Amino acid sequence: MQDTPVILVTGAARRVGAEIARTLHAGGARVVLHYRSSAREADALAATLNGLRPHSAWLVQADLKEDGAPEALVAAALARHGRLDALVNNASTFYPTPMGRIDAAAWTDLMGSNVKGPLFLSQAAAPALRERRGAIVNIVDIHAERPMKHYPVYCVAKAALAGLTRALALELAPEVRVNGVSPGPIDWPEDGQFPADERAAIIDHTLLGRIGSPADIARTVRFLIFDAPYITGQILAVDGGRSAHL
Template sequence: MNQQDTPVILITGAARRVGAEIARTLHAAGAHVVLHYRQSAADAEALAAALNAQRRDSATTVRADLKEDGAPEGVVDTILARHGRLDALVNNASSFYPTPLGRIDAAAWTDLIGSNLKGPLFLSQAAAPALRECRGAIVNIVDIHAERPMKNYPVYCVAKAGLAGLTRALALELGPEVRVNGVSPGAIDWPEDGQFPADERDAIVRHTLLGRIGSPTDIARTVRFLIFDAPYITGQILAVDGGRSAHL
């Protein structure tokens, strides 16, 4: 692929876990990937180095707290200054933790709404002119609990419900030039902070039609499909959850 024709794709929260797998998968499909991170600088730089070892000058990093005013616009400006184009945006960055009713505070609201809804909205708005020029795509990483809330996580679920609505609204606003879709994961990577003890994990798996959790690769392949192989799909949210949401 000619470097001039190489699509440039921004993946937010790309340093670790699902975001890193999305970046690796899109890189393997031939894209130049821009790895956004907020705190995980070492992980982001290590991933970029590994990808650049495979293909020279094919990955770059950008740091920002996307819930801060002006940060999304700054990220897009940086990418356009470096690369002159932006072909796709994957809104993956997310905060996730419980906020039981009665203990919700303004800090949790600002963080969860900021990372899961405000950041994607303002980043998409900032990226829209460049995406229109390239007839590009946006993929938002939503959650099956956007439509079927999970107990003790009301603010997170509300934020993801907003992201689901934003996905459809942006498809309306940005069509026909830009396609906008979402991916709703089920149980993929368990949180690393022990939010779900073993008995809760077992219950989730038992309630999943395929009888197992998924992997970051399942999400990454779906994102790749929506960006590269779905020219007549927009305004849709695909559940990648082993069938769990079919009977929640």
């Protein structure tokens, strides 16, 4: 067990984050499952993974936009496992902020979860990752480069995360590889943000003519961590071709 890699996945309780955790676990890793408020789902996932392989999944709760939380999370993971081989910055907040209704709370929330958390987690994890010649994978968004109407703060936050990905690749080379995955339409939000007609228009603009699955993202994350020793500073679009044309 001590020779198996340890990977921290943020926002791991549900949806894409949970699938990333399951896929990395299936690849032989021990996973540190971060969650903010989805305790029930996080407990269930950890129980499932530990049922498959005892002591291979561990839960940590934190609000990553709070000062000191990223550093405490990394310290807890290292205290328990003594190593960290990879970090997946998946946790994200997503909701519209139309012009005229943007306030400081939305700015703090969206920038905190999408940029501040990944930055300070990466900084805290860097010494351990350097020691293991590890990797960081950031979950970005195709809307970092192609903004979506009514979501300016979210798009700015993801654009900042894209820039951070490339900057960290420079800062942490050559010991640590840093890459991003940029999803297109994967899981629709559960709060009804996209009505049926908008969903149809998005699919129509996607070259493959369908939405993707969380497994599409998880497989790409696994590739970047385990099978891409000569890739760094890159952001791979996993979007069915949606970003290939205007």
